[in-house]
Amino acid sequence: MMWAPGKYIQGQNVLANLGVYVRLLGESALIISDSRVYNLVGKAISDALKARKIRYGWTEFCGECCFEEIERISRQAEKGRAEVIIGVGGGKTLDIAKAVAVNRKVPMVMVPTIAATDAPTSSSSIIYSKEGVFEKVLSHSRNPELIVVDVGVIAKAPxxxxxxxxxxxxxxxxxxxxxxxxxxxxxxxxxxxxxxxxxxxxxxxxxxxxxxxxxxxxxxxxxxxxxxxxxxxxxxxxxxxxxxxxxxxxxxxxxxxxxxxxxxxxxxxxxxxxxxxxxxxxxxxxxxxxxxxxxxxxxxxxxxxxxxxxxxxxxxxxxxxxxxxxxxxxxxxxxxxxxxxxxxxxxxxxxxxxxxxxxxxxxxxxxx
Structure with missing residues (x-):
């Protein structure tokens, strides 16, 4: 048995085309990232989504992939009626985004800003306690519909x-x-x-x-x-x-x-x-x-x-x-x-x- 993401796009400046790909999945999106990452690539993502007339909101990820954070952000996604969940950042942010998308039964889009793990590709979320101790692997029924890997962004990370x-x-x-x-x-x-x-x-x-x-x-x-x-x-x-x-x-x-x-x-x-x-x-x-x-x-x-x-x-x-x-x-x-x-x-x-x-x-x- 083999599973894989729907689309994998890698190259320099591919983030500029994010809206083109997201528009195929929905008309509104919730972006999940920490504030540092949003300050880094938020404008590029906003411009790409606006160019395709995609409504979007942003919520800040608070640092740990735990059940409490999944529930908190899932409520925000429900309130905003997001049709697509976009995770932007590192592995824990992307794992949160996957879990929220599965909770809301909407497509998930991964935008890694570092290449520190293989989390963007997988159909699972690694769950930790609020204190950072591993608890379990949360297996999902699908892989991300879309992964957009901008080489230029990742190469600028430490x-x-x-x-x-x-x-x-x-x-x-x-x-x-x-x-x-x-x-x-x-x-x-x-x-x-x-x-x-x-x-x-x-x-x-x-x-x-x-x-x-x-x-x-x-x-x-x-x-x-x-x-x-x-x-x-x-x-x-x-x-x-x-x-x-x-x-x-x-x-x-x-x-x-x-x-x-x-x-x-x-x-x-x-x-x-x-x-x-x-x-x-x-x-x-x-x-x-x-x-x-x-x-x-x-x-x-x-x-x-x-x-x-x-x-x-x-x-x-x-x-x-x-x-x-x-x-x-x-x-x-x-x-x-x-x-x-x-x-x-x-x-x-x-x-x-x-x-x-x-x-x-x-x-x-x-x-x-």
Missing amino acids: VRFLVSGMGDALATWFEADATFNSDSDNEVGGKPTRAAHILAKLCFDILMKHALPAKLAVEKERIIPAVDLIIEANILLSGLGFESGGLAAAHAIHNGLTVLEETHSYLHGEKVAVGTVAQLFLESKDKSIINQVLTFCNQLRLPMSLGDLGLAALSPPRLMEVAEAACRAEENIHNEPFDVTPKMVSDALLAADVYLREFRAQQQSTSL
């Missing part, structure tokens, strides 16, 4: 967001492969298609070849073909690959890490990168694969271990709390092709810490 998106996308191939090998269901409730499996591998291949050039270009405020490729990998390929290919240990470990308040300052993809490295140790991957992933993360300055998250001194009971959360019955860690216990997760995280110290010491000695 490079940390793009790199975080690479950390999220890094997990896609390893999790899809684990799901495929265990014959588990994907995120839309069916067996992964070979197309999704291949797209997940393509995502990985693009990251390995183009990640560093894209990062360096964005740091210098330049747009080169590698930037375009990485944005597509972070948003589209990773989104298709995880949803229709399947999730496994990496994202489950991310979810476990969110029980620690100390991790809340790290972006989603940064924590997923740590989960991915732990998954490689959990699966006893070849040293060559582990070193390839560590080299990739090291070049991008992505965290790879508990120590990189400032958790080197984490007590055994608190580490077990993370591991137990990662192994909850509903978690995707059970898509691994073997039974996983909290002790195995704890051991994998600790093994990654030890190996990474040796890896960095060797890297430093060879550079002298």
Whole structure:
């Protein structure tokens, strides 16, 4: 089984044509974003909608994708009789927009302003508590009808967001492969298609070849073909690959890490990168694969271990709390092709810490 968004449009200055695409879905819209994002792209969006005579209102997203916020904005959408919901911003804003659109039974349009996750493509919303602790994945009956990705807007965002998106996308191939090998269901409730499996591998291949050039270009405020490729990998390929290919240990470990308040300052993809490295140790991957992933993360300055998250001194009971959360019955860690216990997760995280110290010491000695 494979699901996908209705339309995916990516390029420079495509935001100017937003009204053309939205007009095919409805005559009135509610825009959801935080105030910073609206100050950044609000005028461009307003001009695009006005040009097509689309009525619109705006509501401010208050920062956390929680049920209380979904209900609050859903009431505003009902009051304004919005025929289309437009989410503008990062992953949590877009997840809120998806949930509101499903509540109101109207089309959803995603306008990401960063490429930090694959949230724009998916048919789910990640629900947190008001305090930022992961609660559940809210699965919807459809993907967004439209995704508009303006490369120029995304390239102007702080490079940390793009790199975080690479950390999220890094997990896609390893999790899809684990799901495929265990014959588990994907995120839309069916067996992964070979197309999704291949797209997940393509995502990985693009990251390995183009990640560093894209990062360096964005740091210098330049747009080169590698930037375009990485944005597509972070948003589209990773989104298709995880949803229709399947999730496994990496994202489950991310979810476990969110029980620690100390991790809340790290972006989603940064924590997923740590989960991915732990998954490689959990699966006893070849040293060559582990070193390839560590080299990739090291070049991008992505965290790879508990120590990189400032958790080197984490007590055994608190580490077990993370591991137990990662192994909850509903978690995707059970898509691994073997039974996983909290002790195995704890051991994998600790093994990654030890190996990474040796890896960095060797890297430093060879550079002298």
